Amino acid sequence: MLFFSFFKTLIDEQVIVELKNDMSVRGTLKSVDQFLNIKLDDVSVVDEVKYPHLSAVKNVFIRGSVVRYVHLPGAVVDTALLEDATRKEAASQASKMGGR
Amino acid sequence: MENTDPSLLPSIIFTTAAQLVDCVDKKLLVVLRDGRKLIGILRSFDQYANLVLQETIERIIVESMYSDIQRGVYIVRGENVVLVGEIVSFTLFFGSVAFDLLLTYLNLKDPEKENSIPLREVSLDEIYAAQQDEIDNRRRRELTKNSKLIDIGFSIDTQQEDMY
Numbered sequence: 217m218l219f220f221s222f223f224k225t226l227i228d229e230q231v232i233v234e235l236k237n238d239m240s241v242r243g244t245l246k247s248v249d250q251f252l253n254i255k256l257d258d259v260s261v262v263d264e265v266k267y268p269h270l271s272a273v274k275n276v277f278i279r280g281s282v283v284r285y286v287h288l289p290g291a292v293v294d295t296a297l298l299e300d301a302t303r304k305e306a307a308s309q310a311s312k313m314g315g316r
Numbered sequence: 317m318e319n320t321d322p323s324l325l326p327s328i329i330f331t332t333a334a335q336l337v338d339c340v341d342k343k344l345l346v347v348l349r350d351g352r353k354l355i356g357i358l359r360s361f362d363q364y365a366n367l368v369l370q371e372t373i374e375r376i377i378v379e380s381m382y383s384d385i386q387r388g389v390y391i392v393r394g395e396n397v398v399l400v401g402e403i404v405s406f407t408l409f410f411g412s413v414a415f416d417l418l419l420t421y422l423n424l425k426d427p428e429k430e431n432s433i434p435l436r437e438v439s440l441d442e443i444y445a446a447q448q449d450e451i452d453n454r455r456r457r458e459l460t461k462n463s464k465l466i467d468i469g470f471s472i473d474t475q476q477e478d479m480y
Contacts, residue, residue, distance in 0.1 A: 235398065247335050253365065255335045259401070268435060269353050269377050273345055273401030277335050279365055282349070282398045 218305045222298065223248040223286075232262065232287035233278055239267055240287075241276060252280035336361045339402055344369070347398040353377060354390060355403070364394035376443045378450055382435045383443035 227245050233254055234240045240263070243256030255277050261270045270276075339358050346354045346367065353376075356369030369390040376383050438446075462472045 237398070241399075249335060253335060268380065269345060269347075269375070270401060272403050274404040275402050277339070277365075277400040279394070279397045279399065281395065 217250070218301060219252065220248065220250050221301070223252065223254075226288060226292060229289055229292050231256070231289075233283055234285040234287065235278070235282050236284045237282075239263070241270070241278065243276070246275065249280075252283065254278045254280065254283065254286070333361075333363060336365070336400070339400060343403050345401040345403055346392065347401075348392065349396045349398055354387070354392070355384075356387075356390060358400075362394075365397045365400070366394040367392040367397065367400070376447055377435065378443060378446040380435055381438045381443060381446055383438055383440050385440065 223245070227247065229245055230242070231245050232240050232242045233256065239261065241256060241259050241261055243259035246255040246257045248254055255275065257275045259270070259273060259276050261267045264271060336358070340361070342358060344356065344358050346356070346369065348354065352374060354369060354372050354374055356372030358367060359370050360368040367390070369392065372387040372390045374385045374387050376385070465472060
């Protein structure tokens with residue numbers, strides 16, 4: 217669930233989602249769910265000549281399973297906090313395992 | 317399954333349901349993993365992004381040409397969905413110049429969204445031929461690339477099948 221929470225902190229930021237078919241979509245992150253399905257607003261396709269069908273589309277729902285990368289603006293990612301959260305998550309996982 | 321506790325509502329805000337619920341009864345463009353583009357009205361969906369589309373047309377686009385096929389009702393299995401887009405520009409989809417002018421006049425049209433590549437409707441035969449050409453070209457490129465890779469010592473054991 218860590219990445220789900222992480223993506224929630226990035227809502228309303230400009231991101232570029234690269235799909236497994238090499239298509240990249242730029243837009244404002246509007247929502248994300250537990251499968252990391254992504255909803256973007258004000259989208260534009262990076263290579264519009266190659267993908268003309270998306271020029272009439274304003275917001276998209278992208279299925280998490282087809283996403284390869286999400287390019288984030290570096291300034292909005294607090295890596296120290298993320299590292300901390302990762303350790304906490306790992307620790308809680310370990311304690312859950314130990315409790316069994 | 318009877319869960320009416322309102323305190324549980326915040327946890328379902330970030331679900332697939334919440335993301336797609338605004339799209340119900342709207343005209344959507346659905347791109348599938350095999351490269352198909354469907355345009356239809358979303359009538360139902362679930363957490364896997366399984367979709368029910370009504371009055372669906374399949375639009376084949378090759379470069380700047382397109383052609384539509386009437387398809388009817390679709391149930392799309394979620395795993396095949398790449399993206400679902402809400403259609404806003406009416407010009408590309410209804411091709412009405414008068415409507416376009418009206419939208420521009422009312423300032424409803426986002427100039428950024430202006431279709432920079434005007435698509436031209438062609439006959440089905442033409443689009444099938446163009447599509448076949450495109451597939452052949454891609455296959456030829458793939459073969460050339462693979463033989464070059466083999467020449468320098470790579471082994472090719474997968475064929476790229478996803479073409480969306």
